Amino acid sequence: MTPTEIRTTYLEELVAIAPDLDADTVGDNDHIQTDLALDSMDVLNLVTALHDRLGVNIPEGDYPQIATVALAVDYLGRMIALKSKG
């Protein structure tokens, strides 16, 4: 998957969980909780959705690494690469 595809997937799942957001106005460095007002249940749901879409397990300790679009694209890209190697 290209970074662009990962970005699109992430944004699709983000706005499915929080439809009050507009994918076009979410900034790359907006924090999903402090800037976009997701709560902890939303974050859990996002983790589950990303797992279903990308087949990537995101352990609790790694949640900060999906807290912005920019961080998530980088982190998920690495996890997907790791998975395909393993």
Next chain:
Amino acid sequence: MRTQPDGPASDAAPWAQARDMLDRPGGHLNIGYEAVDRHVIHGHGDQVALRWLGPDGGRRDVSYAELSQLSSRFANVLRAHGMQPGDRLYALMGRDPALYAGALGTLKAGLIFTPLFSAFGPEPIQTRMEIGECNVLLTTAAIYRRKIAPWRDKIPSLKLVLIADGEAPEGCVALGPALEAAAPEYEAAQTGEDTPALIHFTSGTTGRPKGAVHVHGAAIYHAFSGREALGLSPGTIYWCTADPGWVTGTSYGIIAPLVNRVTMIVDAAEFELDRWYGTVEREKVEVWYSAPTAIRMMMRAGAEAAKPYDFSSLRFLASVGEPLNPEAVIWSQQVFGRPFHDNWWQTETGGIMIGNTPGMTVKPGSMGKPLPGIEAGIVAQDDGPLRECGTGEIGELALRPGWPSMMREYLHEQARYDKCFRDGWYLSGDLATRDMDGYYWFVGRADDLIKSSGHLIGPFEVESALIEHPAVAEAGVIGIPDETAGEIVKAYVTLNPGFEPSDALERELRGHARKRLGAAVAPRAVVFRNTLPKTRSGKIMRRLLKARELGLPEGDTSTLESDET
């Protein structure tokens, strides 16, 4: 201010002795004075009152002397802007030192402190500001612009908006420069034990939220219960993870710890596993008061994730907000070497009523036993007077009123207040049983209120927001079980002519509700129905929606007029 139905309880009650923990100069009792100024006068000004952990790794220690001065400056700012004792200040901001100084300064100035959850959407905020006739708002520039500015003029009572961070938008006052210009001394208002100090809003099943009014005398019970139920004593390093936007974060996140002269950890960030474990280890937290949703999130991560951390500083762990499942108690014993102690209380009771207290044998899954001086009972409302239930029988959890942190009224809602009391009991609305050892066990709510992540959510408020959408004709909202949040909010809606169910509309409705209510209150799922089950009087039968959702018996359906399709 009215007294409680039974009048003040006897001075012989165990909590009454906690008056001696306070100074009460001249017979007056002011929470702000007792929480901070008193400790400075007694020579403890250098002790850290509040250790603030910023969202990006920042850290700031605020001593009792500094907190006393900051809150005095805040009180002076309020008075300089013409605010009078009895006026109401609402706080709507994250966990920043300014919030704590603001709360204490408000109380010292004799104003009434009303915390709101900063993640609320504009509607719950506006409703609560209307009901309580807010005079002063303490908030941040971002929250003000996003959630308040568009409708500020709808609250004519609002005279002053203080902006805690940076520059003030038009019509607001920047708090920083105002504090700097104000004098650091303020003699606390000479409030009495029955002078109103706090308003905490709580949801109702029908109608608007209720503003439960608490008095300065509540600090007596906060001092007592902080010591008895949480094991707080001077110098304890204590972390209450609750936000002051909810009653726990004020009673046990500001007042009880400070009157007991502990050092409080205040974390500005939301739950993050390693951040939390790292905080307990680094700050050597001794007493930790948290909530089942957070504990279950830790459990999800597994014991392995906790392994790298040293938790040996922990002395006592407590949990509140919703029943803590037995697995979580056992898990915490394994991971932290100590179990989480569940306790029970409500916005109305102002303080912990029933608990697994220090030294007590924890029964996993039980809320514990009544605190000394608290008389609890399980009662049934048959015909005639209330009947006390026998061991193991399910009934409504009730308390004999009289302790000082009990609410004194629901603002402008005498009838709803009166409904809470019968035959000398305060009726909690929670169903419970008592076992042969005197331990209480939560069973469920007696009404339609939803408990999600420890927050009590009124279905009416959610339904009202949904109906504001042009597509929605009717809405019924219930809580459905969720292993992490306890319950999550689910909505059933019927549509107006011209609208068809679709995934896009489902999303639009959730988005609409989130914008108005905020993520914590808005439904996580919306389903479409042609009709909803209703009584002859046209009331939506939420109970029936819930029984069907859970596959439970439908119970008495004799009042059902038109069924769900």
